[in-house]
Amino acid sequence: MTVSIFRALHHDRPAGDPLVLPGPWDAASARVFADAGYPALATPSAGVAASLGYQDGSTPRDEMFTAVARIVRAVSVPVSADVEWGYGLAPRELVGRLLETGVVGCNLEDSEHHTTMKEPKRHADWLAEVRAEAGDDLFINARVDTFLFGTGDPADAVxxxxxxxxxxxxxxxxxxxxxxxxxxxxxxxxxxxNMAAGPVKRSVAELGRLGATRITFGPEMQQYAIEAIGELATGLLVTTD
Incomplete structure (x- = not known):
């Protein structure tokens, strides 16, 4: 599927019918979501980090790009990748690395190293450079971290x-x-x-009703899976006297 088709999935959607993009953290989970019939996927940086043994925000950029490329190769549906703050790469190199993985889109956040908010005009100028380098070849999802690291003021987010x-x-x-x-x-x-939801149907439906165009899940699905595996592992333990 081309970038233009992925972009079109975000437009002219009926009210209350958001685009739901599950968050695969490895090739196996990506195949599960694709086989379930989702039209596209969106990797979570925190979920990928956990699968590689890192804390959120600590994944070396080469490992992140390699993991994303592996997910893209595993499925036939388009994949968008969360690449955090861009890892300090210049726009040309960042776009080149993204296109090499085969993704159709990316998340880029306006905080650095998961701590500090960027000055908004400076970040906008950087996004404009990324757009100029990418042309129409990447769907850019600009994360706004006002409610995470900023003031929490909706006016600032707007x-x-x-x-x-x-x-x-x-x-x-x-x-x-x-x-x-x-x-x-x-x-x-x-x-x-784009709004984030928990892995339950009612939260997706409510966010759609309130006006969300697109729903993603951050690391929630990976954490849900790990909790399920933990319950299975605990249940299989055999206690002997």
Whole structure:
């Protein structure tokens, strides 16, 4: 599937029918989601990090790109990748590394090293450079970390989102925005909005009803799977006297 088709999945969606993108953390989980019929996938950096034995935000960039490429090769549906803050790469190198993996899109956040918020105009300028290098070959999902590391003020999230859309972002992702502020974000932001949900149907339905265009899950699915494996492992233990 081409980038243009992936981009089209985000537009002209009926109200209450968001695009749901599961988050594979390795090739096996990607195949499960693709076989279930999802039209595309979106890797979570935290889930991939956990699968490689790292804390979130600590994955060496070469290992992240290798893991993403492995996921892309495992499925026939398009994959978008969370590449955090871009790992300090210049826009040309970042775009080149992404395209080498075969992804059709990426998440790029406006905080650095999972701690510090970037100045929004500076980040918008950087996104514009990424867009210029990528042309139409990448779907850019601009993560807005106002509710994670910033002020938590919806007005700040809207201001940042508008700058990023003007810079060429295809979608904005106000991570950890409370569902109750989504209508205000929807009113103030033009274009698709990505919201994060837990792996339960009702949270997806509610976010869609409130105006989310796209739903992703961060590391929630990987954590859900690990908890299930933990329960299985515990249940198989045999206690002997």
């Amino acid at each position: 201001e940042r989102a508008r700058l990023y859309v003007a810079a060429g972002a295809d979608c904005v992702y106000p991570l950890l925005a409370p569902p109750e502020v989504l209508p205000a974000l929807r009113e103030g932001i033009e274009g698709p909005i």
